[in-house]
Amino acid sequence: MSDVSLIDELPGELLMWVLIISELLVFGAGMIAFMGVRLTDPVGFAEAQSHLHRTGAAFNTAVLVTSGYLAALALKWREAARRGAARLALVASASLGVVFLIIKGVEYTDKAAQGIGFETHPFFLFYYLLTGFHAAHVLAGVGILLLVAWRDDPRNIEAGAQFWHMVDMVWIMLFPVIYLLG
Amino acid sequence: MKYESQKVAYAYFAVAMALFAIQVTGGLIAGWIYVSPNFLSELLPFNIVRMLHTNALIVWLILGFFGAAYFLIPEESERELHSTKLAYLQLLILVVGTLGAVLTYTFNLFEGNWLLGKEGREFLEQPKWVKAGIVVAALIFLYNISMTVLKGKKTAISNILLLGLWGLALLFLFAFYNPGNLSLDKQYWWYVVHLWVEGVWELIMASILAYLMLKLTGVDREVVEKWLYVIVAAALFSGILGTGHHYYWIGTPAYWQWIGSIFSSLEVIPFFAMMAFAFVMVWKGRRDHPNKAALLWSLGCATLAFFGAGVWGFLHTLHGVNYYTHGTQITAAHGHLAFYGAYVCLNLAIFTYAMPILKNRDPYNQVLNMASFWLMTGGMVFMTFVLTFAGTVQTHMQRVVGDYFMDVQDQVAIFYWMRFGAGLVVVIGALLFIYSIWVPRKEVLEPGPVERERLDNDPDHVATES
Numbered sequence: 271m272s273d274v275s276l277i278d279e280l281p282g283e284l285l286m287w288v289l290i291i292s293e294l295l296v297f298g299a300g301m302i303a304f305m306g307v308r309l310t311d312p313v314g315f316a317e318a319q320s321h322l323h324r325t326g327a328a329f330n331t332a333v334l335v336t337s338g339y340l341a342a343l344a345l346k347w348r349e350a351a352r353r354g355a356a357r358l359a360l361v362a363s364a365s366l367g368v369v370f371l372i373i374k375g376v377e378y379t380d381k382a383a384q385g386i387g388f389e390t391h392p393f394f395l396f397y398y399l400l401t402g403f404h405a406a407h408v409l410a411g412v413g414i415l416l417l418v419a420w421r422d423d424p425r426n427i428e429a430g431a432q433f434w435h436m437v438d439m440v441w442i443m444l445f446p447v448i449y450l451l452g
Numbered sequence: 453m454k455y456e457s458q459k460v461a462y463a464y465f466a467v468a469m470a471l472f473a474i475q476v477t478g479g480l481i482a483g484w485i486y487v488s489p490n491f492l493s494e495l496l497p498f499n500i501v502r503m504l505h506t507n508a509l510i511v512w513l514i515l516g517f518f519g520a521a522y523f524l525i526p527e528e529s530e531r532e533l534h535s536t537k538l539a540y541l542q543l544l545i546l547v548v549g550t551l552g553a554v555l556t557y558t559f560n561l562f563e564g565n566w567l568l569g570k571e572g573r574e575f576l577e578q579p580k581w582v583k584a585g586i587v588v589a590a591l592i593f594l595y596n597i598s599m600t601v602l603k604g605k606k607t608a609i610s611n612i613l614l615l616g617l618w619g620l621a622l623l624f625l626f627a628f629y630n631p632g633n634l635s636l637d638k639q640y641w642w643y644v645v646h647l648w649v650e651g652v653w654e655l656i657m658a659s660i661l662a663y664l665m666l667k668l669t670g671v672d673r674e675v676v677e678k679w680l681y682v683i684v685a686a687a688l689f690s691g692i693l694g695t696g697h698h699y700y701w702i703g704t705p706a707y708w709q710w711i712g713s714i715f716s717s718l719e720v721i722p723f724f725a726m727m728a729f730a731f732v733m734v735w736k737g738r739r740d741h742p743n744k745a746a747l748l749w750s751l752g753c754a755t756l757a758f759f760g761a762g763v764w765g766f767l768h769t770l771h772g773v774n775y776y777t778h779g780t781q782i783t784a785a786h787g788h789l790a791f792y793g794a795y796v797c798l799n800l801a802i803f804t805y806a807m808p809i810l811k812n813r814d815p816y817n818q819v820l821n822m823a824s825f826w827l828m829t830g831g832m833v834f835m836t837f838v839l840t841f842a843g844t845v846q847t848h849m850q851r852v853v854g855d856y857f858m859d860v861q862d863q864v865a866i867f868y869w870m871r872f873g874a875g876l877v878v879v880i881g882a883l884l885f886i887y888s889i890w891v892p893r894k895e896v897l898e899p900g901p902v903e904r905e906r907l908d909n910d911p912d913h914v915a916t917e918s
Binding site: 277284285288289292295296299300303388389395396398399 | 681714
């Protein structure tokens with residue numbers, strides 16, 4: 271067949287794109303629902319939001335973006351046949367993922383100490399659902415980055431970096447919507 | 453038929469079709485009880501008729517899947533089945549178990565006995581010995597099929613089919629787990645049939661559909677496999693957490709309302725992809741397969757599954773909507789079209805494709821078979837519409853206005869009459885299907901000059917297989 275379909279021109283792994291689109295749909299729907307429910311109780315949402323650590327979350331944003339940059343560098347280096355540097359970058363990228371999780375963990379522990387849970391307010395229902403689901407992806411991403419550092423075929427690294435960029439992009443959308451939106 | 457052991461499928465399909473006839477007859481009786489509530493109330497109460505209708509459905513669909521696996525796995529793995537004896541033994545166990553379950557329900561034998569009596573949980577009423585028999589049969593099946601695949605060629609179709617069948621069997625184990633806490637009971641209860649229909653059965657559906665598309669349209673295997681992987685990924689991504697839409701009102705935490713709403717909304721995607729897949733394959737196809745009826749069922753399956761499972765599912769899946777529609781006739785409308793489209797049509801497609809091959813003859817009975825498709829589909833779509841209207845009226849009167857259940861039932865009686873009529877058409881269609889598969893030995897319509905020419909001159913057009 272002579273016709274080249276759009277799918278054939280897609281860079282990277284097709285199934286990874288399917289996953290990324292699915293994840294974006296889920297987080298997107300979750301954020302739309304959050305903002306929809308927020309309209310019903312702006313005062314309550316603003317009060318609940320004031321309990322969050324904005325500085326910690328902003329720092330975490332920098333951590334995750336840096337981590338994403340390292341993953342991108344890793345692919346570039348691997349393609350330039352600098353295997354050692356690429357592996358190092360991937361491990362560093364995964365370590366920053368762990369840093370993100372530690373900061374997130376501190377934040378959750380602090381909420382728990384204040385007696386804030388899922389049922390405290392609809393704001394926190396969405397807060398826990400969205401950031402918790404995202405944190406689960408960070409955890410999975412750390413595993414994937416280490417996996418592709420070990421099995422370091424460029425195609426693998428590309429797929430791992432694709433996943434990781436999805437994770438940091440989702441955070442970049444979550445951060446303003448949940449922490450900053452006033 | 454390329455492999456002798458494929459013949460096993462014949463017996464499975466035969467039993468499945470017999471149960472299909474029983475299932476739709478049970479449906480017709482249940483539909484009549486809706487319009488004439490005292491009908492058979494002493495002899496065969498509504499709850500038992502309903503049980504027979506739903507359980508016979510599940511059992512015949514699964515027998516169809518087993519038969520389909522025994523039919524297509526040898527061709528995919530390019531070798532005979534590991535053991536035909538085991539396959540027949542498995543069927544025997546399932547038939548004995550089914551009869552045992554039916555007799556135990558109908559006459560309420562051994563009431564209260566932990567092993568022999570019925571268990572009481574809706575849809576999982578089978579006595580414990582029948583459940584154990586199902587597990588043994590499933591183990592035999594998995595052993596038999598897995599050994600065949602392991603020794604033979606591994607294809608995406610057989611791998612996905614196996615994954616689906618393994619998932620089916622493993623999830624059934626939750627039928628044994630019955631916690632005392634009613635919320636937990638319900639939580640695990642949904643693992644059985646609903647993680648089937650929204651999860652592993654979709655894998656089975658996608659792989660059987662892929663096999664049919666491969667055979668009927670002659671598209672490259674590589675293209676089929678790419679679609680298959682995407683569909684399966686979308687199905688598992690949305691379906692597993694999407695089952696959360698059953699957790700809205702059973703006492704589970706409130707976050708399930710959002711998890712269920714969001715993920716189950718995405719369940720439309722794999723069904724849409726399957727529909728797109730089927731039509732794109734026909735569009736790209738390079739083979740004019742003579743079994744047009746099998747193609748009609750395959751396309752019908754993908755389309756009706758999209759509407760029944762996808763659109764009608766989405767109709768009441770958001771928790772804000774479901775708060776009002778839960779358990780009304782809207783659910784019944786969705787249930788009927790989803791099961792019919794996704795799994796009944798799928799089985800009838802593979803029966804239509806495989807039976808002429810198993811009987812070693814040309815697909816003669818195309819016209820009757822296609823007529824049965826339109827009868828059943830027309831009846832089922834009509835039923836879906838009238839139940840949707842009934843459900844809309846019911847939701848408003850009962851849940852919004854606050855009228856009493858039985859008063860509302862009286863008000864929607866007209867829809868139940870129409871549903872009975874639609875059901876009658878479905879039963880006639882089902883019987884016509886069975887007749888068209890088993891009885892006629894020549895086509896009821898003479899082909900016209902164009903078709904005659906193709907039959908005479910195009911060797912590809914005559915062959916029933918490959």
